[in-house]
Each structure stands twice: as C-alpha cells, then as structure tokens.
Amino acid sequence: MRPALLPLVLIALCACTPRGKDAPVTATQAPTTTAATAGNHAFHDAIDAGDFAAHVQQLASDAFAGRGPGTPGEDKTIDYIKAQFARIGLQPGNGGEWFQSVPMVETTADESAVLNIDVAGTPQVLKFGSDMVVGTRTGQALVSIKDSPLVFVGYGVDAPEQQWNDYAGLDVKGKTVVMLVNDPGFHANDAKLFDGKRMTWYGRWPYKFEEAARKGAAAALIIHDTEGASYGWDVVKNSWSGPQYDLPAKDDPAPRVPVQGWISGDAATALFKAAGQDLAKLRAAAGKRGFKPVALGATASLDLKSSSVEKSSRNVIGMLPGSETPDEAVVYMAHWDHLGTHEGEQAADGGGDNIYNGAVDNATGVAAILELAEAFRKSKTPPKRSLLFLAVTLEESGLLGSKYYVAHPVVPLDKTVAVVNLDALAPIGKARDITVVGKGSSQLEDLLETAIDKQQRRIVGETNTAAGYYFRSDHFNFAKAGVPALYVDSGTDLVDGGQAAGDAAGKDYTEHRYHKPGDQYDAATWKLDGILQDLEAVQAVGVALANDGQWPNWNTGNPFKAARDKMRPAADLPK
16 A cells, blocks of 8 residues: 555554564553453453453454455454454444455565666666565556656646646656655645645645546656655555555546556666756755656656456444434444565564564554443443444555445445544553644544543644645545544653653654564553543543534535535534
C-alpha cells in the first residue's frame, strides 16, 4: 500500500523489542495469560489493562505471522476476533454471519524488474527496492512500457477550485509522469497555497496516481522525500514489497494507471542531473502558480511481470442490538491487518525474524474495540441504539476493507449515527491531552471534550499536519460518504516527561518500529494506563451517541457536510 497511517508523534510506541533496545519508556501491566493464547485469561466486565494486553499479545504473536490478508495469519486473526465477539455476547453483525467477504486481487510483482532510463543515449538502471518500487493494479501478468517519455509534472495536481493544474497544456498519453509528494504549499512553506503545511487530499499518493490515470499516463512515479512523505524510504520499500492487495476493478470505480510506484530521492536527483535539470530548483518552481510541466529528455522502459490471484479477505462484524432503536447504530472500528511475513528478507539488524507483528499497528486498535464491546455488553444499562463493532481488513493496502463496507454497509449509512476509529494507540503512559486527527471537523469533538474534561485533559490536533493522517485511516471512507467520523489518537504531552518525552517516543517508534518487524508487544515496557483513559473517553462518546438520540454533523465548511445533510432529514441535524 500505501504506507499505513501512523502519526510521527501521535502513534503508539512499542518501546522495546528483541530487535530494539534503545527505547526509553518504562512500564507495567503484563497480561495474566500465556503468549500462545488468551483462552486462559479471565476477562473483566470493565475496560482493563490486563485484558487489553492479553488481546494485543495474542494478535501480535509470531503465531499470527503478521496478520497478512489472504494468509493463514488472517484465518487465525478473524477466528480470534469472532471467538471474542461471541464470548462477549455480541450477535453476528452481517445478516446472521460474523464475516463480510471482501473480494480482493493479490498481485505480487517480480522484484527482479528494473526500470531502464535512457537519457540522451546514456542508460541508467534503477533497481527494485534500492532505487524504485513499482506495481500494477491491472491484473495483467506482464505490463510493459517502451521508450515512454519522462515528464516532470510538479505535484501532479489538477484542482480547479484552487486554480491549479500541473497538467495544463500537456498530453500525457503514453508518457511516464514524475511528480512530487505532498502539496504545492508544503515545500514552499506558503500558507496561501492549498492549506500550506497541512496536507490536503491532493497531497496523498493515491490521489496522484488516480489523477495520472485520468489524464491517460502510461506510468506514474512519485519522488520520495522523507519530510514530504513523513516516512523514510524503508517504509515505502517494505510496504510495496511482496503481495499487494486491491479490490477487483468492478468493485472500485477509481481509475488505475498501468504502472505506478516511487523513485527514491537519490535516484531522482541523479536522474534529473543526467537530464540537465536541478531537482531542487524544479521543486521550488513547482510550488509557484503558473508552473508548466517539464519534459526531461529521457525515456523509460520496463517489463513488469506480476502474478495475480483472485482471493477474498474478511471484515469481522459484531452487533450489540439497541433496546429502542436497533436500526440505528454507532460504529467502533479498527483494522486487524498488517504486513504479514516478508519471506527471504534479511532482518535489518542481522538477527531476529521478518514477521511484521504489528503490535501497535493495529493490534492495539483491535484490542480496543474488544474491550469497548465487553464494557458495553456487560453494562447494567443496555444502549438504546445498536453498537456495531467492525474489524476491517486491507487497511494497509489502501483502506480497502472499510471502502468495501461503506459500499455494502450492514447498517445503512443514513442510519449510521457516527464512526469512532481506533488505529495505533500509544502504550507510553498517561497524557495531559488526547489527539483528534483532523481536529475541528465534526460535532463529535464536543462529546469527546465533555468526556476528557472529567479527566482534566484537553483535545489537540495532530502535530504533523503535513503528513495527511486524516486521509490515511479507515474513517476516511465513511467521511467521504458523509458519516461523521472521529479518529482518536493518544496524546503526546505525557504526565511523565511532558511533550519532549512524547515527541521522543514518537520519533523512536517511527524510526525503529513503524512498518518494521520491531513493532512487537513488550510486557516489560508498555504502559497502558494512558490507553485506558483514551478508551474510557471514547466509551463516553458512544454512551452519549447511543442514548441521547442525537444526530451529530460535520462542522460548517467541512467538505463532507453536504453529503450528511443530503442523507438525513433537516430536522434531525443540528443547525
């Protein structure tokens, strides 16, 4: 995919693993269970640190092999979630079934592929992994481009409302477009361009590939830079290596470019230099209005072999029916998938294994919805509205499980009150704040603020707004459809150590564990008291939504408000 969605300083941090002993946090609650199973664990009715840890330990164990969709790890994962839903006392949420089948295409590129560049008769060879990564969403066994002219198209954006078109006057049919990551205002540090440092949808790489496809390009390459992407090249390489998953074309109306991928910053700099261009100067020019595409005087050729298999993955859905209006539902959601096992890959530190365990990303989120389900189910006062607990697949492959659910909801979207998304919670202790990714978007924040006021905490937005985290987790599919969505992340102003400690922990996680085998559970260092506070807060939001009969809306000026206004009677919605 797409690299998954974890904020630099907002994400949960796995502080110490067998492959990472440089983490600073100390801690506490170990589960009263074995590593092999949570079946021996005595679960509590209320949200509990030991229960949470037991779930994480199981889901992130080596036995689950990184929870790769379409692998035996998927079977173990969804069976575990189903068993826990059943134990808790939920009902199957999909017409009497626990699972919702999500059709997918598994495509594995031949990583021996090379991208051959010809610059005025001088050949350059870009190798898969070190210099570039490429893939195809066509399902074809062989996709070839031959002597495709390279054109630099700035940020690859066509945004009429911004009076911006990087493709103006350019016919890209048969051409390979090369573009920058993020938005025009980002590298220029210009608050008047788009949203300045705050990434918009135009800055996200899925948009850029879709736009290249709409224009008719033969191939599209994004130039990586760590600041603009918010993650290093190793994250790109790891995420684009091995099997890649997609919805079948018939289930996804978005256009697809035949070849898409990334080129490393070093490789791009060398390529542009060979073409007589200065990448830094072109980046500066691309951040100014009136930029025109630049032909690089070079061509690209590629024979990309891929194996494709039609498979299916599964969302897991549990329902707690409402006592008065069961046809209306509040959704708690987390993605269960991670990156699986990268066979044949040498561990970065020369030891350990190559299982991408995904303890923080996102065993914590799954554990969270299990704990919330337990607390709601065992409450003495049943909710008036239904509560839907949704564990979705294929987040790491482009938010595909939630995308499919939104297209095929078990509760109609106009009956879906709101969505609370939990993705990567931070086991680093209590914080004075709680993060809302996309702060200021909806009235759900008012309910959260009421809850955290009692905890003497405050709401903050994500620190790194340039990373576009709002577009990088499953709530976004609900948001695009108009359903108010709250994406809550852990705070970073820690009670023990303040903002400096939170920032340091975020940096440590990003550099050493995010989308790496080191994202493992560690009972000796994880501190769960902060996560418990977060869960109590989002539980309070759900209690209010389930019992007060309200229909929250997006805030005025939010681009998703029109869709919500259209789906709900005006009398239901707050003014």
